[in-house]
Amino acid sequence: MNSGEGKVVCVTGASGFIASSLIHLLLQNGYTVRATVRDPARVDYLKAFPGAEQRLSLFQADLIEQGSFDEAVRGCHGVFHTASPVLFGDIKDPQAELIRPAVDGTLNVLSSCLKSPSIKRVILTSSLAAVLVNDEVIGSEGVVVDETCYSDLAFCEKIKAWYCVSKTLAEKAAWDFAKSNGIDLVVINPGLVIGRCLQPTLNYTFNYFISLITQGNSTTGAFGFINPVDVKDAVRAHVLAFENPSAKGRYCLAATTMYHWEVVKILRGLYPTLCLPESDEEEIKGGKVIKVSKEKAKSLGIISYIPIHQTLQDTIQMLKEKNLLVL
Template sequence: MDRAGVGKATAATAVCVTGAGGFIASWLVRRLLAGGDYAVHGTVRDPSDPKNDHLRTLDGGGERLRLFKADVLDYSSVASAVAGCAGVFHVASPCPAAKSTNPEVELLAPAVTGTLNVLRACREAGVRRVVVVSSVGAVFINPNPPEGPTMDEHCWSDEDYCRSTENWYCLSKTLAEREAWAYAEETGLDVVTVCPPLVFGPLLQPTVNTSSLFLIRYLKRDGVDAMDDRVRNMVDVRDVADALVLAYERPEAAGRYICSAHARKVSEMVSVVRSLHPDLNCQNKFVQLVGDEKVFSSEKLQKLGWKFRTMEETLNDSVESYMSARILS
């Protein structure tokens, strides 16, 4: 692959962000607009929907942000948004809060076909590099994991095991990332993937995303007597946005990158929140579990220059955001 054309933008280079109104994508759009180097084409389902208004109010949004009505399953709409862009960040991917009743339609087709449509459009438009947001869900769901607690970019989730356990989200991310690499190998398109775990941090969008709902569930008792105290891997959404820009701008970036900052038991996370916000009625009963819990190595991404926030900063900023939005009180 020719990586010579990849690098930091000059003169407001145009890049596209799919699913621009989502949690990670909103912070990525903010990050790209902030320096003045980029003009952003953001794809959304409906540019006139008020839930996308937060994008227009970002610094630089009035001058260097264009919202395109696009569905990743509609190739022509994706191609229109990608046209004229030097780089593309494919962030859009379904992540339902509840169990899917029709995974083929709700999860698998949008993830796999949508990713291939984006990659095809990128190749046709002569895009220099595509950064695909995958997930550690494409890394660790495997009945025969490697020995030791740490998993890295060489690890893949087992597709058959995902199907047999009906883990449709992780299957969708695994299939989509596999297809991305197959397409890159076949066509020579420059693709880099980034795999975050649970993503926390302050909200920009008016809706609550699935990762944030996960944290909120542990902070609100809501009549639940006790919760499983598993080790969870987490990362700040602002640090994910930084990682995605690094993966695009650094010419030497290649392959997969795990983007995980902290591995902590849920009880430890809640304890941190309780110490920072003692008035919150947080969950205080947990069921201790014993199992083969995994942590993810971000060493490869750190060698690229990535840094991350402390867990305390991420959790505090998350909670203050939820309180400001009256999600927590």
């Protein structure tokens, strides 16, 4: 018997990178899935997933429209709230483009969940962006962050890290709402999620690789390092967080911590013909990496991670297949 047989769950933001892979895994495990998107006509690829014809339904919903998630979550056993805007670089109006949709959208989904007594647990997709961006730890020697850490909003605003602001505020709003209304909430805080994507369009995190390969820099690894995790591990953690009765609080996910030059070095070894910028091992002198504790994730069942070499290879191969890279 599949673990999800007879269970109905909702996944918000179904067209997203994490959400698409999560829906694929949930269907594979026997779940009946209700997926919300702003435009159901744009996610035909979801209907091709094994089990989708029998156990996948699409619902139209908008983060900033109150009550738009009511129908999708009604009668569900669980809700996976992954929907949130992901933007980096030149952001003209942080409130309108990132912060309000993230915070209000999260509260709208949780408000809809309150109306459905069948819901046993809500899984929120947050980010390490809500954990490690703090001036007290950035650049410090030997820092290891864990689930007790939060990004400092004042520091994030100072450096214009608006995505970090949006994820931190949205997560804190979720915790306040859940505690006030008795919702069983579990939060997943992944690092830079990469790997093979199932949706036809790429999300903003893939700009990291394209920018790194073509220009020698990135828009997402602003501190000279990344905390990557394979999308397969990220969605596995989401499902475990729903299925494990003892799961609670936050769970940080990062397979490793890497400088940019280490990423380039691995890619150069995997793809000698790929045009890559010169890797600068002297970059290590410009700052210290922030490592992420793996201890609590172990209690969830994430004992080991897909090796970063495999994740990088899957990512590059996927970009090649989409004609975004020439090897």
